[in-house]
Amino acid sequence: MSTVILTAPAAIPGRQRAARTRLRITRRGRRVLAAVAAAPVVVAVAAAVLGGGAALGSGVAGAPAGTFETVTVMSGDSLWSIAERVAPSADPRDVVDEIASLNGLAGAELEMGQRLALPAAYSTAD
Structure with missing residues (x-):
């Protein structure tokens, strides 16, 4: 008479269960993520500030001299x-x-x- 031994699936050689890990973001990682998310806003504000006074500071004459x-x-x-x-x-x-x-x-x-x-x-x- 032969004996059958039943084992749990994790005990079968070559077949290991993958451990579940939670994604953890370090303090430095949070800072990098915040910087990447804020970069487009910073670029847009800088462009508005630098380009906003272009019409006032341009060398284009508004009215010819002597008009007034x-x-x-x-x-x-x-x-x-x-x-x-x-x-x-x-x-x-x-x-x-x-x-x-x-x-x-x-x-x-x-x-x-x-x-x-x-x-x-x-x-x-x-």
């Missing part, structure tokens, strides 16, 4: 008095706003001798 009539600020002049002088029939608030916008003025302070460009709508050269 200018006025020289005299002692005691203000934007309001200049607006009333160059456009007596217009609302001085609108004219002051247009002159300030055209000349890039942050405030209402003027210096004697300063030259201000006048909007074409209020030019007397017509």
Whole structure:
């Protein structure tokens, strides 16, 4: 009579069960993964910052020289008095706003001798 021995599959030679391992990311690996994920955002922001002022800093001339009539600020002049002088029939608030916008003025302070460009709508050269 022969005896049959039953064994578990892991005990059969040449047939080993693969051990399951969990993927572990080290601290350095997390930093690398974060850097790779953030790289496109950093590149996009850098491109926007570097290219955003291109229109302002370009050498392309906006309007040809001599297109605007200018006025020289005299002692005691203000934007309001200049607006009333160059456009007596217009609302001085609108004219002051247009002159300030055209000349890039942050405030209402003027210096004697300063030259201000006048909007074409209020030019007397017509």
